[in-house]
Structures are given as C-alpha cells and as structure tokens.
Amino acid sequence: MNNKVYFTPGPSELYPTVPQHMQEAMAQKIGTISHRSKQFQEIYAGAESGLRKLLQLPDEYEVFFVASATEVWERAIQNNVQRESFHLVNGSFSKRFYETAKELGREAQLHEVPFGQGFDVESINVPETAELVALIQNETSSGACLPVEDINRFREKASDDALIYVDAVSSLPYPAFDYTLVDSVYFSVQKCFGLPAGLGVWLVNDRCMAKARALQESGLSIGSYHTLPTLLEKALVSQTVETPNVLNIYLLGKVLEDMNRKGVATIRQETEAKAAQIYTFLEQSTVFSPAVENPKHRSKTTIVANTSIPASEVNSHLAKYDLQVGSGYGKYKDSQIRIANFPAHSMEQVERLLEKLRELEN
Amino acid sequence: MNNKVYFTPGPSELYPTVPQHMQEAMAQKIGTISHRSKQFQEIYAGAESGLRKLLQLPDEYEVFFVASATEVWERAIQNNVQRESFHLVNGSFSKRFYETAKELGREAQLHEVPFGQGFDVESINVPETAELVALIQNETSSGACLPVEDINRFREKASDDALIYVDAVSSLPYPAFDYTLVDSVYFSVQKCFGLPAGLGVWLVNDRCMAKARALQESGLSIGSYHTLPTLLEKALVSQTVETPNVLNIYLLGKVLEDMNRKGVATIRQETEAKAAQIYTFLEQSTVFSPAVENPKHRSKTTIVANTSIPASEVNSHLAKYDLQVGSGYGKYKDSQIRIANFPAHSMEQVERLLEKLRELEN
Structure with missing residues (x-):
C-alpha cells in the first residue's frame, strides 16, 4: 500500500473519488465494452456535457479527446497553420510548442522572456502574418502564469484571422476564460482533473474548424486520423476515430459529475x-x-x-x-x-x- | 455488476488477472507517479522486456509505446515513406492504412481483393519503387488472415530497401513471426493482450530507424514528438516523450508476466x-x-x-x-x-x- x-x-x-470510480468501472467492465457501442456513446456524451457545464463552454466550441496535450501541439500546427505561428515562450513547455511548429516545417516566431518570468503584454507585438498565436496560461515547468485579463488582450493585438491558442494544461478548470476572446484551449487530465495520464482534451471553436477546412481544401495535408474535420465527424456521434482510452473518458465523466456537484x-x-x-x-x-x-x-x-x-x-x-x-x-x-x-x-x-x-x- | x-x-x-492488477495499481498509486520517475522507468523496462521475451524479439528491434495502432499507420508513413507505399487490402483496416498514406500526400499503391478473401501471394507483384510494403496478418473487419509463411515471401518480392510492415493488431502474440524477414510489426493492447484500450505498440527494426534518419537528414519533416529518432531517444531511458498511459503500460507488464509464466x-x-x-x-x-x-x-x-x-x-x-x-x-x-x-x-x-x-x- x-x-x-x-x-x-x-x-x-488522483481526485479522491477516482479509486471508487475505477472499482465501479471494473465491476461494469468499462474496459471491455466496444467503443462503437451505445454504452460508450453515453459515456462520451456524459464526459463532454460535464465539461461544457464545468467550463461554461459556448456552443461554438467542440470538445475533442486526443492522446495528450503534446499531441495537441502537433495537431494544432497541422490543422491551423499554413505558414506561420507566433509563440509566447517562458519555459520548457511553451518552447516545445514553438519547436513543434518548426519541426513541422512552419515559420515559427517567438517572443521569449527568461524562464520563470511572466509577460509584459503591453510590449508584445504580434506579427500581422501570424496565423496562430500560442499563449501559455500556465507554464508547468517554471510556475509562471498569464492572467486571463492579459490573455483577453490578444484578440486585439493579433490580426482578425489569427487563432488564439491557450495552453491550460496544468490549470483548467481554475482559470475562468472568456472563451469568446480565444479560439482554442487545451489541457491534460492528469493535472487538475486528478486522473491517470493518457488523455488530452482539445477545445476548438468554429474559427479553428473553418481554418482547418480551408487548409484542407487548398490541398495541404492536415494529417490523417486526427484532423479537425475527422475528429468532428466522430464527435458528432459521441465517438472517436481510433479506439480511445475508454476508461479515462469514463473516469473523466465521473470526476466531472463530482466537480459539478461541488x-x-x-x-x-x-x-x-x-x-x-x-x-x-x-x-x-x-x-x-x-x-x-x-x-x-x-x-x-x-x-x-x-x-x-x-x-x-x-x-x-x-x-x-x-x-x-x-x-x-x-x-x-x-x-x-x-x-x-x-x-x-x-x-x-x-x-x-x-x-x-x-x-x-x- | x-x-x-x-x-x-x-x-x-480483459485478461483474467487484470482486475487484480488494477486493484494493486490503485493501491500502489500507479496513476499518480511521475512518468519521469525511476519507478516508472522500471515499469516501462518490465513491460518492454516481458514483450521481448514473449515474442522472442531480436535485439535489432525497438519497442515503442504510442496511443493506438491507428497512430502507427500515420507515424509509419511519416517516418518511413518519402514517396510511395504499397498495401495489401482486403478489408476496412488494411484499406485505412492505404488511405492514411494518401492523406499524408504519398503515392499509395494497392493490391486489393474482396472483403473476406485472403491473398494469393504467388500472384502479387510488389512495385520496385515501394518503400513500405503494408501486409495485414489479421484483418479484424473480415476475419481473413495472411499466414506467416506467406508473409515471409515478401522480402524476396520487394526491393532490397523496402520495409515490410505487418499489422498484427488483433492477433499477436498468436502468430510466430520470423522477425528477421519483416521490419515492423504493430498491435493494440485491447485485443489479444486483454487490456483496456488506449495504448498501441510499435515494433521496428534498425532498418526502419535508418530510413527515418535518412528522410530527416534529407530535410523532410517526419513529424514532431513521435518521430522514430525521438521515440528511441526516450525509449533508451525507459521513458516516453509525452506523459503516456502509465496505467496501461503497468498493466501490460503485469499481463506479460502472467503470459510468460504460461x-x-x-x-x-x-x-x-x-x-x-x-x-x-x-x-x-x-x-x-x-x-x-x-x-x-x-x-x-x-x-x-x-x-x-x-x-x-x-x-x-x-x-x-x-x-x-x-x-x-x-x-x-x-x-x-x-x-x-x-x-x-x-x-x-x-x-x-x-x-x-x-x-x-x-
């Protein structure tokens, strides 16, 4: 022990109720049921609606389950950036998103301050050409955060078409975002949601969806099984493309019930x-x-x-x-x-x- | 119940011992420990060595943990195909691998027979230009299989540089592969290993590693966090790039102990x-x-x-x-x-x- x-x-x-939920999951054989079954669709829908309620997520947002927040970095660039992204960097994880964009052949620009420092938002110029602006609400490596009121100022700083991405991997559900002033927020369940690792959650609005479709229609490859249009197609029927971490989606739904009760x-x-x-x-x-x-x-x-x-x-x-x-x-x-x-x-x-x-x- | x-x-x-292993995992707080801890490295190393033993995997093979077999399709194309892949197709999953290659902008060729049929290997011509030959040992959608002796004939059929990939998603550890005659085998844990879903296992030999490095050196983007070189860098210290499905890697190791005992x-x-x-x-x-x-x-x-x-x-x-x-x-x-x-x-x-x-x- x-x-x-x-x-x-x-x-x-783990969130204090997780061991009990896991015991129930094993008794109900949640690890055995098909990811194409009605039972799974109900589990999926429950987790999604629990999240929408807790975060007070506007209807124009979609909720996608992927493998990790690390995966979101890659999918975000593939689906939402044709040429150029712009990254606020003040620690290892914000730096990693920037590097991901470069590894995927994009022109990535950055505004960097030393490890452990926050950002003086007033002084930041967002390039007019940046298609994606990567903000880090909570830098897990250094403990620096970007207050929500600072995040809210980037819509005006960026060009009209730019998509504002917010890394809230280790802070949601704490920050009370104004979701109308950003376009995507993502997190991992093994942080503030108190779950075993192996699931990332990617929230995107209709602007992200439209950009992905436009890139795809232009002939650019935006990936294979985890493109935004493919994710949406399955999400609309409360399913995932691949066989997902069913157990974690179940546990997330249960913990969200607990959190919403609180x-x-x-x-x-x-x-x-x-x-x-x-x-x-x-x-x-x-x-x-x-x-x-x-x-x-x-x-x-x-x-x-x-x-x-x-x-x-x-x-x-x-x-x-x-x-x-x-x-x-x-x-x-x-x-x-x-x-x-x-x-x-x-x-x-x-x-x-x-x-x-x-x-x-x- | x-x-x-x-x-x-x-x-x-689930494999009959899984509920008990899960109970032990919860008691030992496996869902809580850091994926950078020595404890995790031991869990990882145990799962890897258990798999090497069960499958009698030669030393030139690496074992990588990814999110799903669906992910392997994407990573295989990104890392091992510059222009052209060749796919044996006789059902929905083999077709999906072919489509993945096309979605990623490659020239994908296929040899297709109707759903539910096996292949007459004698009659199959592998294009000289195919860099990756995708075989499906067990087509989960139709129940057709490709016997190991037929798989073993593709090394001679393909060009010297071609990499032979084998989909054994729903059959390993049943097929006794000759790993020296193929280059990569992959599977999902929620099939024959009797685990909850959310983990794919990708076995690659040194030829796959060399090809990925050559593509990378040529300036092609081979992905970001799950390129073969990046996966190897972390695997060498018994870790993963991202925070993985720790619980499933633990359970896999335990089930492998049980299977090896049997x-x-x-x-x-x-x-x-x-x-x-x-x-x-x-x-x-x-x-x-x-x-x-x-x-x-x-x-x-x-x-x-x-x-x-x-x-x-x-x-x-x-x-x-x-x-x-x-x-x-x-x-x-x-x-x-x-x-x-x-x-x-x-x-x-x-x-x-x-x-x-x-x-x-x-």
Missing part, C-alpha cells in the same frame, strides 16, 4: 485559498522563496519555489512523512521545487506539507 | 484448440458459416461467420445468457458476426458460447 501524498505537478494525486466557483475559491497559504509560507521561509518574482505572474496551480536545500534532500525529508513535491524542471532540478495545488489536494494536505517543509528551517 | 462475457473483437474481455507455446496451442472448436461448429451449423472460404485464410483470433439470423437477434438471444459476440463490420453489420478468440477467452467460455449459438438452430 502506497500512502504517500504527491504534490508532483502531474501525474499527481461547483466550479468553490473549486476556484479553494484553489486560491490553498495557493495563498503556500505563497505566504514561501515568502516567509528562510529556505524557500517564490521562483516567480511578480506576484501577478505566480501560478495558482503549479507553484514553483527556489530552494537553498537541494530538492532531492527536501524530498528525502518529506518521504519520512509520506509526502512528495516535484523537483525543479530540467536544469532547475535541484535548485527548485514544484508544488502542485490541484483540486485533488485538500487544504489539510497542504497544511501538513507546509508544516513538514517548515521543519527544514530549523 | 456486469457479468457478461464479451466475444467482441476488441475492446474485449508460455507463448501454450497460449498458441490454446488459441488453435478454441479456434478449431469454433470453426467446426460454424461448418456444421445451419445458421452460421465461416465467412472466409479458404480454410488457410481463416483467422484464428477474430473469427467471422455469415449468419442467416440478423446479428442483432443473435446477440439478443445471447444476452439472456450474459454473452455477446461482435456484429459484422460496416455493411456486414447484420449479416455477419465476429467472434474474438483471444487469450482472455477460456475454452469453457467458448464451449458455452457455442452451446448457446447452437440453440438458434432449433
């Missing part, structure tokens, strides 16, 4: 309350300090701290109490720790974590 | 013994008959029968006994049934199914 509580930034703690407002309030506790601790600590300087740019869901004690030693200490935080990303492996503050993490667990981190100051 | 036994051709019955020879013998029972029944039945005429081309793992009673009525009858077969594929939905004969299906379950199908003859 593993009793450890994981504050790793994803995969992370209400997204409560989830957001709890996220903020726990984040406040963590940041207050970091600011007062003699060992740790918030890695992101500007409080406005500090993520509420993936909180990164500089540490004067190597991250590996921090985790050795925490292990005695069955606790674990994430180590820093890449070259910050030992000089930073990352603390996930997801809906699965309770205030009690956060308080216990901070209590044990505090012991390192003695 | 769902007590039905599913003979659907995938997703299908031994692949026993699994193959049992598969043949159950298939013999099913085909004997079909040949003697007044309602059903084998859909594939030539016994040599009849699949041992996905057995398709013509039915004079609509498939939906067959399943209505079977439902009374908590049994279900697959309906026919596509336009054969009601005129055929498909019976999965996977390692998860016991002889006792097969006998019970045949007993209840026999009642329809009265």
